[in-house]
Amino acid sequence: GAVVSQHPSWVICKSGTSVKIECRSLDFQATTMFWYRQFPKQSLMLMATSNEGSKATYEQGVEKDKFLINHASLTLSTLTVTSAHPEDSSFYICSARPGFGNQPQHFGDGTRLSIL
């Protein structure tokens, strides 16, 4: 159980393009989803916390107008990187957790984004 699906796995696109990444919880309802970014050889950096039906909470230093997050249902959250530039190239990973008890976060497979 607790399977999280993330799509797409890889994206290569030109500078200035907007890219949407989807995160789905397949076998549970996720009240809360999280979006992380990871640069090579570094640990996870939390970008934002997404609660179903409300605005995302962004971590300090993360531009909310650059990284648009939508969590319209209990099984789907999306991250849109707007007007992407080469410095946005990174590994983006979502996680989700069931909304009850001491359930841990479960991660999607990640999206490797390369901006040319």
Place this chain on the structure above:
Amino acid sequence: QKEVEQNSGPLSVPEGAIASLNCTYSDRGSQSFFWYRQYSGKSPELIMSIYSNGDKEDGRFTAQLNKASQYVSLLIRDSQPSDSATYLCAVKEPRSNDYKLSFGAGTTVTVRA
């Protein structure tokens, strides 16, 4: 001081040996602790959770928690080459209603055949 600190590694162990990973945390109110394994180029995978003082065993993995010392560890017995990965210690932020986790920087383990 970082919220979650891990021994930096890399840690190299021979096949069949015990790999010992350490993690300390700064917030004494923390109650929930997790170990994730991350293979190179992949996303983290949950391998252990622990909430009470003492040991918790799952197959070849044993997590140990000592809240008084603010210390959590992971032992990997009979290490296999497939255990070669980066291990992330994660601590639930005690005042987070959203179940946010603070992650350590990770310890990279290499198991030598």
